[in-house]
Amino acid sequence: MNPKRKQRLMIVLGLAALAAIAVGLTLYSLSSNINLFFSPEQIAKGEAPLERQIRAGGMVKEGSVQRDSESLDVTFVVTDYENDLKVRYSGILPDLFREGQGVVVVGKLEEERLMRAGQVLAKHDENYMPPEVAEVMQGKMPTDTLE
């Protein structure tokens, strides 16, 4: 390679490396802010602010969903299987909302372990399967591996 091209290649690669470092450092310093939601563990540790709009994410605990028969009010527990967060919500839940399913809840923490939600988003996992396969698997495996 002639010296001129070599020099240009070095400049180009240097530029790319500098850009990568700059972006990398920025992301590293922002890393906690880039997370979309707080996990139940973080909330249990008190990392999430009270009375401010935050998002919390986790699994809907099996058997925790209670619907009010008169209104759209619903309460459920979001869990990471170690820490729990109780959520109160009034409104229409997304189709994929069900027990054992991942959710992201937007709302305010009223107290340490209680959240008043303004919006509930269902989180989907990376697994897809036809209904028949899901039925067969449901019979063979504990439900949490399915979700």
Added chain:
Amino acid sequence: MWAFIHKLGSPKWFYAISARLQPWFWALAILLLLVGSVWGLVFAPSDYQQGNSFRIIYVHVPAAILAQSCFVTMAVAGVIFLVWKIKIADMAAAVIAPFGAAMTFVALFSGAVWGMPTWGTWWVWDARLTSMLIQLFLYLGVIALRGAFASRDSGSRAASVLALVGVVNIPIIKYSVDWWNTLHQPATFTLTERPAMPVEMWLPLLVMVLGFYCFFIALTLTRTRNEILRRESAKRWVRELVAGTARRG
């Protein structure tokens, strides 16, 4: 091998070789997209949770993969142009940018349409969606920067540099779902593990991805040929070619 690559760098040779290649890629693209669409949208099974809305995957995933492949291709072409001053690389980069931008838009749009029934929202500012939006802006920036200079050479160099710097965003898009918690789920397909879906679901997806790639190659060949004719219009071989076609026609 080196001789071949050197020849490919000459617009005249590229024009001749691509003439033979492009009908194959167009035919393959049409065939694969047709087969993949019908297979994915009609014959593939629906998902146990999402039902039929899951079929958006057959457009969403190929578009997202292409959007990123185009960006890397554009950046590599940019480096080749910056370092070796090969004009054909810059022509390819110039025609890839709008296509990549279109693919990014398709991925974002189909994702939004998919997000509404699945997540319950069109848009969240999570790391995956935001980094993909940044990629759309990078594409638009590359296109705008190229046109913002009076001299074509300055525009090409500026666009190449931006494309090169923008590549930093690619690993961020890819790993955003692993590094941070996001609403977007992690990848269903990785090179190291078995896909998290059965074969009758991912096979049509594979056909679609290959179809999108063939479409990308075919379109890039055709549009690069046009770009060659446009930029080299003062060259003797182009004038002879055009004169020849005119005489025959």
